Amino acid sequence: MNVEYINPFTQATFDVLTMFGTFDPKLGKPFVKDDxxxxxxxxxxxxxxxxxxxxVAYSFSEETAKMIASTMMxxxxxxxxxxxxxxxxxxxxxxISGNASTAIAAKGFVIDIAPPTLITGENMRLATNVxxxxxxxxxxxxxxxxxxxxxx
Amino acid sequence: MPRILxxxxxxxxxxxxxxxxxxxxxxITKTGETKSPIAVESFNVILxxxxxxxxxxxxxxxxxxPRKIVSxxxxxxxxxxxxxxxxxxxxxxxxxxxxxxxxxxxxxQGKIDITPPSIIMGNHVVLSTVIHDISEFVLEYxxxxxxxxYIAIKEKEEKN
Numbered sequence: 001m002n003v004e005y006i007n008p009f010t011q012a013t014f015d016v017l018t019m020f021g022t023f024d025p026k027l028g029k030p031f032v033k034d035d036x037x038x039x040x041x042x043x044x045x046x047x048x049x050x051x052x053x054x055x056v057a058y059s060f061s062e063e064t065a066k067m068i069a070s071t072m073m074x075x076x077x078x079x080x081x082x083x084x085x086x087x088x089x090x091x092x093x094x095x096i097s098g099n100a101s102t103a104i105a106a107k108g109f110v111i112d113i114a115p116p117t118l119i120t121g122e123n124m125r126l127a128t129n130v131x132x133x134x135x136x137x138x139x140x141x142x143x144x145x146x147x148x149x150x151x152x
Numbered sequence: 153m154p155r156i157l158x159x160x161x162x163x164x165x166x167x168x169x170x171x172x173x174x175x176x177x178x179x180i181t182k183t184g185e186t187k188s189p190i191a192v193e194s195f196n197v198i199l200x201x202x203x204x205x206x207x208x209x210x211x212x213x214x215x216x217x218p219r220k221i222v223s224x225x226x227x228x229x230x231x232x233x234x235x236x237x238x239x240x241x242x243x244x245x246x247x248x249x250x251x252x253x254x255x256x257x258x259x260x261q262g263k264i265d266i267t268p269p270s271i272i273m274g275n276h277v278v279l280s281t282v283i284h285d286i287s288e289f290v291l292e293y294x295x296x297x298x299x300x301x302y303i304a305i306k307e308k309e310e311k312n
Contacts (some may be wrong), residue, residue: 054267079263090280115283118279
């Protein structure tokens with residue numbers, strides 16, 4: 001997978017999370033996975049189209065999702081992961097993907113993103129027809145976020 | 153263009169693709185409008201829509217339909233070969249979306265594109281979309297079963 005498509009996502013993740021001032025994001029060492037994403041509770045999928053195609057998926061636990069939603073909603077307590085909280089978490093994923101796609105477009109590539117889909121469930125897996133994904137683990141004060149970049 | 157026309161184009165593309173693949177046209181019925189979130193069974197495919205309209209098309213494969221579709225595509229009966237089902241359904245979704253893109257391209261002069269499929273499996277799966285108004289269709293295939301299709305689209309808002 002071309003690093004020119006990956007670095008904008010790691011950079012955008014760091015920049016957007018840092019912007020909120022409370023997440024203190026720390027990027028872990030990226031690694032390659034050649035099987036399905038196994039969810040730990042919540043996955044947000046953003047489809048990518050253009051010269052690069054595929055998906056970016058953001059995976060985290062429900063507890064982490066609730067803490068992210070609370071931060072996104074100016075510290076409002078989030079006890080249940082309801083539609084408002086889901087909307088906030090989707091918006092964060094959209095912001096990261098949007099910033100990354102803008103950076104990729106600035107390098108001269110044609111790229112656009114679809115709106116996010118947030119998915120919850122038990123024993124949930126996400127598969128794509130891209131054979132290998134690059135996973136970027138991010139630790140934050142809200143918990144761990146795994147970013148799966150599956151582009152070709 | 154009204155949303156209903158986009159939906160009609162997608163439905164016609166599905167019928168044509170199904171005829172080519174299986175020799176049969178599914179009965180497609182619009183069963184109504186629903187709201188996000190939607191609770192679905194195990195096997196789902198999400199296709200993102202980008203361009204003059206944005207959103208998602210979501211296919212929820214009921215019961216044995218994924219296995220039966222892949223069996224038809226491979227022209228042999230498959231059973232518990234999950235990886236084969238995943239890649240087969242991804243290919244099926246790719247063919248469907250490819251034909252839908254072609255139809256939408258002609259109607260919109262190339263201002264719409266569809267992302268590659270994401271396949272979601274699991275129990276008690278709930279999907280939340282940013283676009284809350286969702287049209288629900290049932291695709292009834294003889295010898296295959298039912299697929300529920302959700303179309304969540306809206307015209308793209310122009311940035312100032």
